[in-house]
Amino acid sequence: MTQARPLRADAVRNRKKILDAAHLLITRHGPEVPMDAIAEAAGVAVGTLYRHYPTKTDLVGAVLSRHVERMTLAVEEAADRVRAGEHAMTELTALVSRVIEAAAQDHAVKAAAQGVGASYAPENDTRAAAALTELITAGQADGDLHSDVTVADFYLLLATAPLDQPREVRERWLTLTLPGFTAAAR
Template identity: 50%
Template sequence: MAQDRTLRADAARNRAKILDSARELITLHGADVPTDAIAEAAGVAAGTLYRHFPSKSALISAALEGGLERLAVITEAAWVRVEEGRTSAMEEFRALAAAYVSAAAEDHALRLAANRLTEDHGFSADQLQRAAAAGRRLVDRAQRDGDMHPDVTVDDIYLLLHSAPVDAAPSTRARWLALMLAGFDVDRREWPDVSGRSGL
């Protein structure tokens, strides 16, 4: 019995080391980092890694689970405040974008989650679907309220988050975000002429 407990404890430590190494290497090199490199960084054999995570998609999904859950929770909480009438959808959208950029500056795995890199590896993340659903509700409500430009889509939100300068200084991130969010505001944006008649 004592030997079984020791084996379980060793397995739990190995799993934790693998996940810690995966998060660190994903942050440094992206989701294409080789599994052998993750095993080596964790100090375990490749076979040990595959006993815990039978595929690379399973490993990366587990490594990003915390970031995905964080993204889902803050997006759903924003929508709840709008539903309860405590604030407007546009105000929550601005606050959510600021919170995301700040959090992603500290946790690059969160940025990977929000960029939907997990989908590139065939993942099906419930947290990602929850965040997207809440984000769509915010956009729809802000547009119905007449505060957000009607042409804005959820894909534009993904593009905003994807391009966030998370490695820049806080003052630079704040200035960038203010400029970007102005493009979503129905009262503060004029669409450029992209019809090809500019003469260039």
């Protein structure tokens, strides 16, 4: 089996510029933004864009994958901090807030992904779930989280966040809902 050659430095730069431009334009204008507008905003030729992302679905999927990777890294970094001695509930609270804010910012990208049928690599889900399980277990061991709280509960919390509301509403919502996960609330 042959291995794929690593991308040249200029190709890596072009890919980043394309993804940055696509994220910005899709967020502002939705999935119907033309590919040539994305290429122009990225400062690359349309052919370069199509060489990296042959279809709009490929491009939107790459933008979504980048978002999911950033969120996965945030969960893993929170778990690393707990392993290093940070308080699990503090890390969980900050993490949920961060993920909700990032999701609110990327709401248009997720809608675009659904609209064109784009998806992302599922291995990020496995990594994020493993790190979140570690955070939950640590919070339960500290006596801060109720013993029956699961990863699915946190996913449900994130899925029901009022992403289309202003930041103040999202913060108030989190202040009201997150305590339901704690041992003290029951």
